[in-house]
Structures are given as C-alpha cells and as structure tokens.
Amino acid sequence: MTVRRGEALPSGPFELGHRSLQAGLREWVQDQTGHPVGYLEQLYTFADRDRTHESARWRAISISYLGLVREQAAPGAGNPGWHGWYEYFPWEDHRKGRPEILSEIADRLQRWAEAEPSRREYRKRRVEFTFGLEGAPWNEELVLHRYELMYEAGLVAEAAPGSGSAGRAMFADHRRILATGIARLRAKIKYRPVVFELMPESFTLLQLQRTVEALAGLTLHKPNFRRLIDQQELIEETGEVTSETGGRPAKLFRYRHAVLEERALSGSKLPLSRS
Amino acid sequence: MTVRRGEALPSGPFELGHRSLQAGLREWVQDQTGHPVGYLEQLYTFADRDRTHESARWRAISISYLGLVREQAAPGAGNPGWHGWYEYFPWEDHRKGRPEILSEIADRLQRWAEAEPSRREYRKRRVEFTFGLEGAPWNEELVLHRYELMYEAGLVAEAAPGSGSAGRAMFADHRRILATGIARLRAKIKYRPVVFELMPESFTLLQLQRTVEALAGLTLHKPNFRRLIDQQELIEETGEVTSETGGRPAKLFRYRHAVLEERALSGSKLPLSRS
DNA sequence: CTCGATATACTCACTTGGAGTATAATAGGA
DNA sequence: TCCTATTATACTCCAAGTGAGTATATCGAG
16 A cells, blocks of 8 residues: 555654554555554564665654555545555566566576676575575575665665666665565565455455465465465354355355464465476 | 662763764763763663652653673772672573562552452463463563662562562662563574673683673573584684583683674574473 | 494484365356 | 256365384493
8 A cells, every 4th residue: 555656655754643553654655545454563663774764864764564454445645555566576476477577587687696706606596595596495485685686786766766667666675675675574474374464354365375385476275275274273254255256156255264373374384386 | 780889770961073973972881880881772761750859841852772892800980890790680681490589579560460350361371471380381471560660569669668578679660671682682593693792702601601691690401502502603612622621621612703784593492302 | 342322323213394286166257 | 857067065085294212332331
C-alpha cells in the first residue's frame, strides 16, 4: 500500500502526543491511506547519514514497520493505491520460472565483480550465492541482500540515477525498507501463521496456497501444501463450498484463531517444488 | 557485559558526530567497558511512554543492539564486569534439569491467572504454553514472552518493587532488553553460525557444545551435535590436540571463515536430548 | 594395570519432506 | 448425452533428516 502514486510508503513523524511508536504509526497510516492496520511488526531503525539529508545540523532516524491488511478500496489523503511489490522487484518473482530480467542483472553484476581485480573472487562468489547462479540454489529470503548488492553495483536508480535500472524506484530509501519487509515476511511465513492476516474470513485451500506463493515468489507442491496445513490444525472447514473457482467446488475454510498467536508453526518449512 | 556492578547494560546517547548508529554504539561500549565489539545486530527500538520518564516535554527513544565479544579482562570507565545472564534469569537455565525456582513461579502465575475470572482460561493457557506446563514442551526461545508475562503478573522487581521477586533486577528496562537479546540469540544459533563469535581461535568440539548449551540453556546430545557440526563443514581441524580437558586428548578445531557469512546453517535445529 | 574420564565412531529406528499418482466433482462444448 | 478440461481431494513412495543408543580409543591417576 503506497502513497504518492506508488512512489512512497506511508510515513510520518513521531510526536509527543503519540502513546507509543505503534500507536503513532497507526494514526499516520490511517490518515494517509484510509486503512486501519491490523498486524504490525517493527522492522529496522535507520540513521545512516548518507541515506538521509546531508545536513550536519540534524539527523533523521527512521523506524520502519511491517504492517499487514486485507485488500480493500482506500480513500485516504495521500493518494493511496495498491501496487504489487514485484513492480519494484521484478527479479524476485519466480512463480513462472526464473524471470528473464535476472539474466541481464547477473551479467551486469558479473561485469561489476570483474571490474575490481583485488576483490574479484569475493565479489563473484557473493553474486553467485546471493542470486543463485552457477548451481547455487535460489534463496527467496535474500531480498535485502540482493537489493543492497545491486545498490552497490549501481544497478538501481536510487544509487545511480539515469543508468539503465531494474525495477521501479521509490522515494528516498523506501525501496530498501520494502525489501527489508519482504525479506522478513518471507522468512516469517515459514514458522508463524501470519498469512491469515491477509486472507478474508473464509477461503479455499488453493486461495491460501496462491497467497503464500505470491509472498514467497515461488510455486508450491499442492499435495504437500495441503498436508502441511492440516497437520498444523490452524484452519477448520466452514461447512460451505464455493463453485466460483471453476472445476469441482472447493470447500471453504476459516482460520481457527488460535488461543495463542505465539504458537509456532512448529518447525515447518514451505513445501517447495523444484519444477 | 555490564556496567554499574551488573545493574545496567552499556549505553549512551546518539550524537551528530556519529557516522551511524552502529558506529556510535561501538564508541560507547568501548569507552564504558574497554571492549571492542565484534558482531553487532540491531534488536529493537523502544519509545513507550510508561517505560521511560513520565515527562510530557521530551521522549526517549531507545535503540537496542545485541553484541558478541570474546571474554577478556576489561578495564573500562563504567565499572564493567562479566555476569552470567542466568543471574538475571535463573528460570531460563535448564542444563541441570528444570530449575527449582520454576515451581514457585508457576504457582504464583497460576494464582495470578485464577485471580481474574473473565480472562481466566486465556491466562491459564498462556501460562502453560509459555512456561511449558501441563505437558506442553519447554520452548527455550520464549525468553521475552516469559519475562513480559512475569512483568504483567508482578513477579519481577521492575514491575513491583519489594515484592518477592525472581532473578536479579536491572536499571530501567535493561532486563527487558537483555531478554530480547537472549531470545534473539537462542533463535539465531539454529540457523546462523554466530556461536563462533564467542569462541577463541581454536577450540575442542566439547567446548563448542558447552557454549551452545550455555546459550540455549539446554543440554545437547553429544554424538548428534558432532554429526550436525561436521555436516555443516563450518570448522576444520588445526592438526593439534589438547590434553587440558582431562581424559583422552581432544582435537582442536578452528572456524572456517566462510566466504559468505550469510551462508545459513541450512535448516538445522539443535540436537536436543530429552533426558 | 585397572579405573574413571573424556574423545571419537558407528548403528538403528522413526519422522519428515519432496515428489508422483489416482480419484472425485463441476462446467462447457461437441 | 457424453466427452473433456479444470479444479479439488486423497493416497503412496522413497530418501534424507533426526533422536537415541552403543561401541571403541586414549589419556591421567592411583
């Protein structure tokens, strides 16, 4: 959920009137986007000089949060609007196989690695590991590592305006914050039932799977996904079915609001499929 | 590593002269404890009104970090000294079985749960889950949850001065920050090779195991621990042995500074032993 | 030389997780 | 009416991972 036509994330100053950081944040997001925020989790606090204004008189400290809401129309004040995050990170979407843009990125990164003789080997291995090249597996959690590496190599507009850049840029370091959020969320869905913060009241198993796939940027193995889900006993049938999905009607499920949200998805990983 | 005779964590204000949050922190810790800090990781940013000064004129924002160093004598300015963290959290050390103090804590928590009729069931389940009662397994990562629950129930001196309290208290909310750090570290050792930040140049496998056990507050299964370690290929033999351990001399190992620190301990959990 | 203590190596059974296949129920078109 | 495409649901298989136990090796002390 963005403001300024997709150029920035909702944000605002922390003021004395705010009861807490979270409370202040909720107010700002509500004002700017018209959305009440449900799930909220602190991400990271930035205060690097080079990432903010160059003034020597004051210093911005940015405290970033990850929030989850259900999609809905949003008549807020700041020109809010929904944007899929792969618009900003097209190389992160592997649901339809390896995206083509990755080849170009890999080429440019490898040229960048070759460019400095002294750190060549280190850079090359870092590129290969981070982007899953040369037989290394693609690790969907390294979103921030990949962005930072591309920033270093001057492949994103925030670092090198004008140069042929990958993905849509954002205001200031908002894209970096977004990368942090995606990375955190991709890691978290593996051991905490946060997906349900994004789901409507009732849903089919495939809808749930498609949501997880959208987050992870990967396709999952259907039978194993189902096995995993009902092992956890986190959802229950509503008793109703829907035929809106085409084909055989699907059972509808709802989230069993677990007594303890802290309850972990005991050591479960995602059931990936390599195909 | 504490200052003020074990009553506080090293801390200091962030100033305009500091290049970054991390750089400022390093300076402060070095000054107060005489220690250079190696590994550093941001923990959490607090700005709750009730946890800081009650003034309406200004507001403290505390940005906490987790740092790891190797033990050594420390002639710093702030009366620095080493303290085992189980001095502050005696209920967290399960290396010699369930600590006795847990029975008392459990009793008092259960009385607290019973005290409020409307939320009784919820509180009881929360206590059982968080402290591993009534057949629920002990989850060593819930350090912060346990501390917060005890805070709520008035079992720690920070919340209720004078009342029979468990563990040694600290200045302001420093014990809460420490709990956050322990929780983070206990979670992290399972998928990142951070233990080696605490180890000397060369060490035996049992020394490594004892270190992990001290962090996790649990005993590990020796053969499985060794199997896990050499699967990861993170360490290599130095070629030397030591007989300082008593019994058969043990081989010495060193950490193979992996080309990429980001390299995960691919999905490894700790080899726990239930005995 | 025996015993206690520590170090190291191997085996076994059970669970988990990736992958594939089979069957059921609907809509739409030949 | 029947066939087919499409989606939903259920079951099996196998290899790798993991908890647990046992056996052997090498030192010091008495």
